[in-house]
Amino acid sequence: xxxxPNTYWLTFFLRRDINVICWNYRSYGNSKKAKRCCLGWCDxxxxxNIKMDAECVLDFVVxxxxxxxxxxxxGRSLGGIASTHLASNFPDKI
Numbered sequence: 383x384x385x386x387p388n389t390y391w392l393t394f395f396l397r398r399d400i401n402v403i404c405w406n407y408r409s410y411g412n413s414k415k416a417k418r419c420c421l422g423w424c425d426x427x428x429x430x431n432i433k434m435d436a437e438c439v440l441d442f443v444v445x446x447x448x449x450x451x452x453x454x455x456x457g458r459s460l461g462g463i464a465s466t467h468l469a470s471n472f473p474d475k476i
Contacts, residue, residue, distance in 0.1 A: 388456075395454035402454050403443055407432055407461070429463050436464035440472060452476065 395402045408427055436455075443449045455476055457465030469476045 388458075391454075391456045395456075400452045400454040401443075401449055403439060403449075405439055407464070408435060427460070432460060432463045433467040436468050437471075440468055440475065444475065 392402060408431065440453070443453070453475055455465040455468050457463070
């Protein structure tokens with residue numbers, strides 16, 4: 383995400399004091415398949431799992447890392463599923 387063509391979005395969020403978290407969906411690149419996600423058994427990528435994984439990441443940064451303030455989300459392609467899901471379901475945080 384933070385490659386040269388996409389640095390605009392990173393700068394956009396950071397200049398507005400909005401937190402940014404970055405992650406790739408399960409099985410992306412060299413990552414291994416998830417044997418268990420925070421919401422149950424999850425072994426492959428699909429729209430439902432993408433949304434649930436995004437919720438798990440949000441839950442982790444808010445409750446475990448205790449991140450305060452707004453969180454910026456940006457997604458392309460499959461990432462758009464996660465970003466629109468979080469923005470529409472958690473407007474108080476996103």
